[in-house]
Amino acid sequence: MEIPVTHYVVLASVLFAIGVYGVITRKNILIVLMCLELMLNSCNLLFVVFSRLYEGATGHVFVLMSVTVAAAEVAVGLAFVVSIYRQKESLDIDLLKLLRG
Amino acid sequence: MVVSHKNPVSSAISLVLTLFSTAVLFVLLHAHFIAAIQILIYAGAIMVLFLFTVMFLNIRDSELRFDSMNIPKRMTFLFLFIAVVGFFASKLFSSSPVVFSELRDPENFGTVADVGRSLFSDYLLAFELTSVLVVIAMVGVLVIAKGRES
Numbered sequence A: 001m002e003i004p005v006t007h008y009v010v011l012a013s014v015l016f017a018i019g020v021y022g023v024i025t026r027k028n029i030l031i032v033l034m035c036l037e038l039m040l041n042s043c044n045l046l047f048v049v050f051s052r053l054y055e056g057a058t059g060h061v062f063v064l065m066s067v068t069v070a071a072a073e074v075a076v077g078l079a080f081v082v083s084i085y086r087q088k089e090s091l092d093i094d095l096l097k098l099l100r101g
Numbered sequence B: 001m002v003v004s005h006k007n008p009v010s011s012a013i014s015l016v017l018t019l020f021s022t023a024v025l026f027v028l029l030h031a032h033f034i035a036a037i038q039i040l041i042y043a044g045a046i047m048v049l050f051l052f053t054v055m056f057l058n059i060r061d062s063e064l065r066f067d068s069m070n071i072p073k074r075m076t077f078l079f080l081f082i083a084v085v086g087f088f089a090s091k092l093f094s095s096s097p098v099v100f101s102e103l104r105d106p107e108n109f110g111t112v113a114d115v116g117r118s119l120f121s122d123y124l125l126a127f128e129l130t131s132v133l134v135v136i137a138m139v140g141v142l143v144i145a146k147g148r149e150s
Helices: A005-025 A029-054 A058-088 B008-028 B032-057 B061-067 B071-094 B112-121 B124-146
Strands: none
Touching: A005 A029, A005 B008, A005 B071, A029 A058, A029 B008, A029 B032, A058 B032, A058 B112, A058 B124, B008 B032, B032 B112, B112 B124
């Protein structure tokens, strides 16, 4: 009945890989941000799994912190998206080459 | 599904689905408080923020064309990821499965009281620093969104 730890670990790595894949291949900046969320979420899953394995509340506290940081990061990221869209009229990340030397 | 949809709204809805499924896994792992936080903050607040931005930007369909399918590049990455993840997954599955032990006190593990006691005693400094971070993020967002001209 109980699901083994390895299944959770594999699920979390698959989620993380999907996130990395999205960050690398997509050009829409909104979807890149969503894939970042996916990666953070898979790390949260791992934290909870190992917290359950070693029976401590530390992992839960870490997840709480990372959720807060993710919320702050998304807020800042979406503010950037809004200001970039005002300037460039597009969500294409290939247009963001202001820092290219 | 988050990565394959062209429309950001469909991606966001798929992401909500994924987050809910992860919350279900958290409940299975006796992390009830974290599951509630996951649904409230992630699936509630963050996704509303995403959808609000998508609606706010009022993107027309023609503007999403730039994200057209670059099939060979995508397929290359896809096969690469399947190969790497499959390799590690097969390694993990072939080793003997690690099973969770019985909880010492199943009544108490993962409850608000348990997490809160740890949060406000051992990790008090980290908690306060997180609140500072949130304030900084809020002020930063206001400055960025306000723009330079006004």
